[in-house]
Structure formats: C-alpha cells, structure tokens
Amino acid sequence: MSGEHNVDRTFQDFDCVVNGGGSMSLQPSNFYYPISGVEAERLLNTYGSEGSFLARPSGSSPSNYTLSVHKGDRIKHVKIQNNGDCLDLYGGETFASLSELVQFYVENPGQLRERDGEIIVLKCPLVIPPTEAIGWAFSRPSTERWFHAGLSGPEAERLLLTEGKHGTYLVRESHSSPGQFAISVKAADDKVIHVMIYNKNDKFDIGGGATFSAISELLEHYKRNPMVDQAGTVVNLKQLLPSTRLPATGIDTRYYRLEQVNRTTGKDGFADEFEKLQHQEPTQFVSRREGKKISNVCKNRYKNIIPYDHTRIVLNVSDADSSDYINxxxxxxxxxxxxxxxxxxxxxxxxxxCLPNTIDDFWNMVWQQNSRIIVMTTKEVERGRIKCCRYWPLKNETEKFGKNGELVIKSVEEVENTDYTMRLLQFMNTNHDNETRLIWHFQFLGWPDHGCPTDPRTVLYFLEKVNECEEHNCDENAGPIIVHCSAGIGRTGTFIVIDILLNQIKRLGPHCQIDIPRTVQMIREQRSGMVQTEQQYRFVYQAVSYYMAIINRRLDSEVSYM
Structure with missing residues (x-):
C-alpha cells in the first residue's frame, strides 16, 4: 500500500476538547472578538459545536464583557462584570484578567452554572476561519513574527532585558484591554517602555498622531520616525525580537514570513531561527563522560555523536566485566x-x-525498557555507506542475540509498502522463563539519500501508522518508542519533533499554540544535535503545514455539510 493512499482518513481523530489530557493556555487572541451578540450567535451556530465559546464586548455596557457559549440547542450569553480592578460573573470568584477568568471556567467545568443550576461547560474557543472577515483580521497578527502571543508585560520586560539590545522591540496583546496591543521596547539604561496600540474602526494608532490600516505599517513608520513618550524619552524601534510561537492554524502564513530574506543579513527566517538554536546548544557544559571512555569509544558509530550522561540509557549488567553503555x-x-x-x-x-558490536546491547535495551515499537528512519546502506547493521532476522527466520544467545528474535510477519516496511517480531528471553513479547518494527524507506522528502505526506502517513500501532497494540506499561537513523540525531530528531507537535495538535485542537524552535530545544536538552540541518528544520514546518491542511479540509467539509 502506498504511503499516499487514504492520507486524509488517517488524521481524523483529533478533538477540539481537552478531556483530561492537560490544559491549554488561553489568551485574548484565542477567544476575544469585538462583535455583537447577533454576530456571535451566527458564528457559533455556523462554526461551533457544544462547548465552543467566545468573549465579546457587552452590548449594554461597553466596559463589561459577555461570554457567548454554544449549549448544543441554543447559544447562552453570560455577563462578565468589570469593576476596573477585577472581573467576575456578578458574584463568586474574581479575576485580574479576562484570560484568567476564562481559563478558570475551562479547567473547572462544574463552576459555571445557569440560574436554574444547569452547568455551562466551556470546552474550547471557537475557531473562526479566515474566510470570515473577523477571523482574517484576528488571525493576521498571531502569524506575524513580531507578535508574541500570550506574553504579559512583566514577561516581555524579562525577555527584552535578557536577550535584547537597545532598541529591541516586540508586540504583544494587552491583557488589561482585550483586543488591543502593546509595543514593548528596550530603551536606554536597561529600561523597558510599553506603548499601547489602539484599534479603532480597523485603524491603529498609539494614542495620537498618524493612523494605520495594519500594525505592520505602524511599526515600519515608527522605525523611521522615533516615538516620544510623555516624559520626553525618545523611543527607537531598531531591531525586532521575533516570536517563534504561533497558532497551529497560522502555520502557512508563518512559513511565508520565514521565507522572506532579510536584506541586511541575506538570510531568511528559517536560517535565523536555526542559527539561534545552534547557539543555544549547551554541549560544552553537559557531561558526556561515559561515551568518551576508552572502553566505550568503539561503541559509537560517529566519534562526535556522544550521549549526554544525565539522560543516557544505562544497561543492566550482570557482571563487573560488562559495560552498561549504549549510545x-x-x-x-x-x-x-x-x-x-x-x-x-x-x-x-x-x-x-547498530554496529556489529552493539546489536546485543540494542536488544538488551529493548527488553530492559519494555519497548514494543522500533522506528528505523534509514536504509541499511545509503550512497554505498553502511548506515545501520541489520539487527533483525530475515523474513520467517529466527536469530539469537545476547552474550549466551538468550535473546531469541523470530520474524513473524513482514509487510512491504511503498515508503516503509512493517515487521512483526517475536522476542523471547530465555533468562526470564522464556517470556515472549511482540515487537513492531517500522522502517521508513522514503527518505532520499540527499536532503529531505519533497512531499511530507509520506512521513505523516508513516507516523500515523506508528501511532495507531501504539494505541491499539501497546498497553500503558509499554516502554518508550525507540527511534534511530544512523547517528540518531538528524532524521531521528526530525521524526520525534514532528510526532510531538502532531500529538499536541491532536490533543488541544487546531487552535492551539505551537513553538517549533522550543520543541527542538526541548529534545536537544536530552540529546545534542537533534534535528541536525537547516533543511530538516524547514521540513518540520512543512510537515505541520501539510497536517494542518488536512485538518482544514476536514473542518471545511463539516461546515459545508452543516
């Protein structure tokens, strides 16, 4: 079966609702829209389902807010009182911001009730497609590199003081005034100044002076013409501190922004982000002593790819002469x-x-970690070079591994597809009363010898098959998925990052915030060099973009059906 077949069908199990899988961070840009009650009802009835919600200005009292919630058979409007210092639902809990209020009632579904006691459940913010004018207007800032979603004023100050030079700036949403924005800029004497951006009648200004049809135009103007605050301080916008966080639904727009080449540096945004990641790599300060021991050097396929000591797999050994090391x-x-x-x-x-002398260690690790799935992202030989020794038996054969042949691997089934091969292996350990386990071995064959796949759908389909196998064949006690290529950092890191991001989107829905550089950084803290090249890094964006296109097609078809 080709990896291109039924690719849309394989990505239909994401849920917009957070059902015990963790909470999402809600910011005004996720749920607040300056619309009327009538428009809120239209949008919720058109694009929402039970539990979808949005917040809007109160129609009767402009300083207050209203929470509009899809109740299944009707739309419920809940008034939110703003007394200037805090927000509440006319009694009960009080909150410093609209975000905190909404977050609380999402995470505590029994707390929000109608007057008759019936519970009002907030499941997830309404996702308004960009085909709607309000959806387009509010999705645009969140995909810009200057926009830092969810960043508070104090957080902006810490970020700018840590990373920024004089004149470094960013744009964030105002937590005190939903629907408005603020520029935070590092001025002289390590002082951070916050300048409110006002949005009136689809025009933006800073409280006087020129007005602009877009925040980007406003920023360009004040980069050329410095602002002066009330104290007479000149505020220069010199260099942007770009954001890497974005809503998953905005991945295509962000991809386009990252493709733009900076005229000064000659680099595009992908190169900038990847270069910054390279500078954050903490290789000099993290111990890798075990892999550098003379007795273990022969077990490293590449002399410069050594595992961190604090996250390395330590093999259980039965005698003092055996090494507990595996890369x-x-x-x-x-x-x-x-x-x-x-x-x-x-x-x-x-x-x-695997090297010839590490195959026994590999199978010992599989047994020790109780891993049931192995993902191999390379061929055994590429461009005439051995990338990995075959460590599994040929079809319908049995091989023994281990110091005394105690690890018996039998090939039960082998299914060849266009872009991958799936092998079902029976793994018996004679040192453990002949206990037998099933191992699923997925070998991806669609990665070209040079660069990355031109079409990410083959990788997405492959990963979905791996996830299906994990869900249906592995119990909760099963150990980690083992992923390897040749060095165990390039393709391996790319597959792991994509898998993490797709599972995050499935868990929280297409509206969730993702941060690709931070995801790479997180796994690099555990193994150095993960996602090895800029091209692999770009491919992560391409894979997420294709995945979101599948989700958007599904959402569009559901709306058309409704």
Missing part, C-alpha cells in the same frame, strides 16, 4: 520547564544505528 538517550516531555506541553505524554529513546 542512546531518553527523550521525554519536559512539562515543568516547557509548560505548553504539560499533560502531553510521549516517551522515546533516541539511538544510533
């Missing part, structure tokens, strides 16, 4: 440090392609 690292979701992934459960082992 492999645990890769997991670091939810405490990268809170956008809190609640996402994905575990991998990233390792190199």
């Amino acid at each position: 492999a690292n645990h890769i997991e979701i670091l939810g405490d440090e990268y809170q956008e992934f809190a609640g996402l459960r994905r575990n991998y082992i990233s390792t190199q392609g």
Whole structure:
C-alpha cells in the first residue's frame, strides 16, 4: 500500500476538547472578538459545536464583557462584570484578567452554572476561519513574527532585558484591554517602555498622531520616525525580537514570513531561527563522560555523536566485566520547564544505528525498557555507506542475540509498502522463563539519500501508522518508542519533533499554540544535535503545514455539510 493512499482518513481523530489530557493556555487572541451578540450567535451556530465559546464586548455596557457559549440547542450569553480592578460573573470568584477568568471556567467545568443550576461547560474557543472577515483580521497578527502571543508585560520586560539590545522591540496583546496591543521596547539604561496600540474602526494608532490600516505599517513608520513618550524619552524601534510561537492554524502564513530574506543579513527566517538554536546548544557544559571512555569509544558509530550522561540509557549488567553503555538517550516531555506541553505524554529513546558490536546491547535495551515499537528512519546502506547493521532476522527466520544467545528474535510477519516496511517480531528471553513479547518494527524507506522528502505526506502517513500501532497494540506499561537513523540525531530528531507537535495538535485542537524552535530545544536538552540541518528544520514546518491542511479540509467539509 502506498504511503499516499487514504492520507486524509488517517488524521481524523483529533478533538477540539481537552478531556483530561492537560490544559491549554488561553489568551485574548484565542477567544476575544469585538462583535455583537447577533454576530456571535451566527458564528457559533455556523462554526461551533457544544462547548465552543467566545468573549465579546457587552452590548449594554461597553466596559463589561459577555461570554457567548454554544449549549448544543441554543447559544447562552453570560455577563462578565468589570469593576476596573477585577472581573467576575456578578458574584463568586474574581479575576485580574479576562484570560484568567476564562481559563478558570475551562479547567473547572462544574463552576459555571445557569440560574436554574444547569452547568455551562466551556470546552474550547471557537475557531473562526479566515474566510470570515473577523477571523482574517484576528488571525493576521498571531502569524506575524513580531507578535508574541500570550506574553504579559512583566514577561516581555524579562525577555527584552535578557536577550535584547537597545532598541529591541516586540508586540504583544494587552491583557488589561482585550483586543488591543502593546509595543514593548528596550530603551536606554536597561529600561523597558510599553506603548499601547489602539484599534479603532480597523485603524491603529498609539494614542495620537498618524493612523494605520495594519500594525505592520505602524511599526515600519515608527522605525523611521522615533516615538516620544510623555516624559520626553525618545523611543527607537531598531531591531525586532521575533516570536517563534504561533497558532497551529497560522502555520502557512508563518512559513511565508520565514521565507522572506532579510536584506541586511541575506538570510531568511528559517536560517535565523536555526542559527539561534545552534547557539543555544549547551554541549560544552553537559557531561558526556561515559561515551568518551576508552572502553566505550568503539561503541559509537560517529566519534562526535556522544550521549549526554544525565539522560543516557544505562544497561543492566550482570557482571563487573560488562559495560552498561549504549549510545542512546531518553527523550521525554519536559512539562515543568516547557509548560505548553504539560499533560502531553510521549516517551522515546533516541539511538544510533547498530554496529556489529552493539546489536546485543540494542536488544538488551529493548527488553530492559519494555519497548514494543522500533522506528528505523534509514536504509541499511545509503550512497554505498553502511548506515545501520541489520539487527533483525530475515523474513520467517529466527536469530539469537545476547552474550549466551538468550535473546531469541523470530520474524513473524513482514509487510512491504511503498515508503516503509512493517515487521512483526517475536522476542523471547530465555533468562526470564522464556517470556515472549511482540515487537513492531517500522522502517521508513522514503527518505532520499540527499536532503529531505519533497512531499511530507509520506512521513505523516508513516507516523500515523506508528501511532495507531501504539494505541491499539501497546498497553500503558509499554516502554518508550525507540527511534534511530544512523547517528540518531538528524532524521531521528526530525521524526520525534514532528510526532510531538502532531500529538499536541491532536490533543488541544487546531487552535492551539505551537513553538517549533522550543520543541527542538526541548529534545536537544536530552540529546545534542537533534534535528541536525537547516533543511530538516524547514521540513518540520512543512510537515505541520501539510497536517494542518488536512485538518482544514476536514473542518471545511463539516461546515459545508452543516
């Protein structure tokens, strides 16, 4: 079966609702629209489902807000009182911002009730397509490189003081005034100045002076003509501190922005982002002592690809003469440090392609970690070079591995597809009372000898098959998915990053925020060099873009059906 067949069908299991899988960070740009109650009802009835919601200005009191919620058979409007210091639903909990209020009632579904006691459930913000004027207007800023979604004023100050030079600036949404924006710029004497951008009648200004039809035009104007604040301080906009965070629905627009070449540096946005990632790589300060030991050097396929000690797989050894070393690292979701992934459960082992002298170690690792799925992203030989020794038996054959042949691998089934081969292996350990496990071995064959695949759908289809196998054939006690190429960092890192991002979108829905550089950075903290080349980095964007196109086609067909 070709990897191109039924590709749309394989991506239909995402859910807009967060059902116990973790929470999403809600910002005004996710859910606030300056529209009337009548328009809110039209949009919710057209594009929403039960639990979809949006916030809007109150029709009767402009300083207050209204929460409009799809109740299945009707639209419910909930008044939000703004007393100037805090927000509340006319009694009960009080909140400092609209985001905090909405976040609370999303995460505590039993707390929001109608007067008769019936619960009002907030599941996810309404996703308004760009074919609607309001959807287009509000999606544009979130895909711009200058826009930092979800960034508060204090967070902007810390970011600019840490990374910015004098004149470095960014744009964020105002948390105190939903629908409005602010420029945060690092001025002289390490001072950060915040300038409000006002949006009136689809025109933008900074509280006086010229008006502009787009924030981009406003920024370009004040880059040429410095602003002066009320204290007489000259505020220069010199260099942008670009954002890497964006809504998944805006991936195509961001891709276009990243393709633009900077006239000064001659580099496009992909090169800028990847170069910054390279500078953040902490290789000099993280121990890799074990892989550099004389006794272990022969187990490294490449002398410069060494696992970090703090995440390396430590093999269980039965005698002092055996080494516990294998060139492999645990890769997991670091939810405490990268809170956008809190609640996402994905575990991998990233390792190199087997050498003749590491095959026994590899199978010992598979058994020890209770891994049931192996993902191989390379052919055994490419361009005349051995990339990985065959470590599995040929079709319908059995091979023994381990110090005393205690690891018995039998080929049960082998299914060849256009772009990948799936092997079902039976793994018996005679040292464990002949305990037998099933191992699914997926070998991707569609990666070209040079560069990256021209069409990401083959990779997406392959990963979906891996995920289906994990869901249907692996219980909750199954260990990490083992992923390898030749060095265990390039294609391996690319596959892992794409898999993490797609699972995040499936979990939170197409409206969720994603950050590709931070995702790469997270796995690089656990194994150096993951996503090895700029071309692989660009391919991650292409894969997510294609995946979102599939989702958008599905949403469009559902709206047409309705």
